[in-house]
Amino acid sequence: MIRIRIFYAKTEPMRYTGNLDINKVLERALRRADLPLAYSQGFHPQPRMNQACPLPLGMTSTAEILDCWLEEDLSLEEINNRLQPALPPGIEVESILIIDLQEPKVQTLVNSTEYTATLLDEMPPEELASRIQSILSADTLPRERRGKKYDLRPLIESLAVLAPDENDRQRFLMKLAARQGATGRADEVLDALNIQPGTARLVRTKIHLLDPVNPQTPD
């Protein structure tokens, strides 16, 4: 039995595939790759797979992380050789690592996430900077999501304007908390900035994992 960590990108063809469906997508890719996925016990055995951090529908990512357990001790090269041709459009595997079986579950090690937002509509750079500034200077940002009230401000670790992209579209970076019970959502930030859904393209660019040996220290 080995545990592997797959670092992968979720690209354009899978932008509108939500988190639950992505699990199925990955499960099927592993099956097509003829990789011996381990299954849980019980009446309805589930494949042993853990996503580090769910990615909401409508976003792409260059930095996704999936842990899974294989019943055979295959080499990383063998795993990669089988996996690459079995990938569907929209999933690109960047690298694979072997992880110690004893390490805590990957989802418990997630500390924060980073996203890049690209505005599809024109906005004067001063306007964008000013909106970002009002968010950052606010003490609280009371919001409601799915009937629950919460404060978005403490979940925003940083917000910064980036250089415009090659088509001159405004961009900014956000770093959000992603811990149990304290997860900032990128689409909530957009809404707080008064940016309409569908007018900004979101890409997750990093998932920060804590050091598994000493989980209190961010990496």
Next chain:
Amino acid sequence: MLNHLEINNKLERILINVERPGRYTGGELNEVLKSWEDTQTHVALVFPEIYDIGLSNLGITVLYDLLNKRKDVWAQRAYLPWVDMEAALRQANIPLYALESKRPLSEFDIIGISLPYETLYTNTLNMLDLAQIPLFSANRDDNHPLVIAGGHAAYNPEPMADFIDAFAIGEGEEVIYDIVNVFQAWKERGEPRARLLKDLSGIPGVYVPALYQPVYLSDGRIAEYKPLVPEAPHQVVKRIVAELPPPPTHLIVPSIDIVHNRVAVEIMRGCTRGCRFCHAGMVNRPVRERPVEQVISAIEESLKNTGYEEIALLSLSSSDYTNILELVEKVSERFNSQHLKTSLPSLRIESFSIDLMELLRDSRSGGFTLAPEAASEKMRNIINKPIATQQLLETVRAIYSRGWTTIKLYFMIGHPSETLEDVQAIADLCKAVLEEGRKAIGRKAKLHAGVSTFVPKPHTPFQWVSGDTMEEIRAKQDLLRKQLRAPGLKLNWSDPRDTMLEAVLTRGDRRVGAAIYGAWKNGAKFDAWREFFNYDTWLAAFEHAGIDPAFYTHRQRDLDEVFPWDHINIGVSKSFLIKDYQWSLQGKLRPDCRDHCYACGILSTFAESRKNTPAESWKCPEVA
């Protein structure tokens, strides 16, 4: 009209705001991508329902696979948007597009629509409207795509005759190539559209409604269907493939969850049981079986290409597949260990079916399904589906005892000559079945009874009968609801208004088209969906079109009446159907024709095909 690049840009704005946007993006594993400019002929295959339902449709899957094997054709897919996306498309003026390329359907050469059942008719019109293609065939010119349709509802093409340029009658595997070839030759010559329609009419199995004139008698019945040009044959004979070609294995895998996520393989086409209510059993003759090895290797290939976790073996009556035990044993041997679930529907009511199901992994989780249809000996003889109550009870006793807690039984009310007594027999039988379950496993035993309502279908021995009225149906359903109220017992029934609509459309003639158009114009769509079906809209549409629904639903036909589908030849002769209908009136059974040929007409119609196929694959007797 927007082009595909503009459509892509606009989609980014709206997709995040609709439900399940993955329905509208394409980009799935195994979709076929080609160069638009470098491909000669563009075909859009359309299933007139939402993506979740349409994607797994086997007919479209087969045609997609076959057409894309040709270098000169690119077949793409389109489905109907759900209502929220429809509103967004209309508001943004985005025409309906194909998933692969995002090109508007109106840019395609041929639109091929699958019509498996009649409640998709208004969806079909809505689809054409969203594609900005004229709804009426007569209003299309040389710049519009050719609009063709096929599928089970096409065996009576008349209600949709005003909207479809050409119907492909029967099996599509070969005729689709013929249609493309004729289209290409016509396009090359640069002649007007009228010439294309005549050329298509010359293809065996293709029906071009515009080339026929229905002539009516003073009482509204049909006098004849007059061919208007010499190219149009008096009868269009369905196409069949002599042997089933290998099944498609590069199945498209959706990136979102849909209704059916599995490898579906047709193990056999056609049925020899001769149940008299059954449209599929009559129109899909002759029976042709796929060899066991072909099924197994198709499953293996498909699993390799998809990574699906479920397999479905499809046919009208799996127990009749000659080597069913060998097939199930091989399937369980190869695939049970891989966390794969196999479903095997349509099994006979006998204990051997339990043996088969036990070989399949996880089979007990879904319940065991049987379809007795009737519960009294009288009705069983009338519909020609004899299954003794004793045998049914023995079978269910064994099912409950061997690990299943839930049994699903399918019944049908509304058959000719049925009385409340016969319906009472259904209730009694259900109670007896549940009692068997209680005796075997106590209160864990469950029974789900699905009671649908019979609708007389074209091309069956019951095509002459008058159907039950709504009041009669309601009375029968009331009886069942009163009687079948008990713990462990669940009863499902069909809304009689759904039944009435189906009954008009299925035996409708060309005049019904005006009502379909009127209903659509007044908002009818997704008629198969409870939350959308509006019976009043349809009643108003019938009235406005001058149509009396009862003329189609509640009228006993004389044996010599000309039907709106008589010019469509399914290979089974009308005289055979008449004889079978008369036998039903006498309660006379007609056993499985694998054992004894009744000369239904299939063999004489397709004698040439039969001669050229190996004996084992085709279940009609050999011809010299």
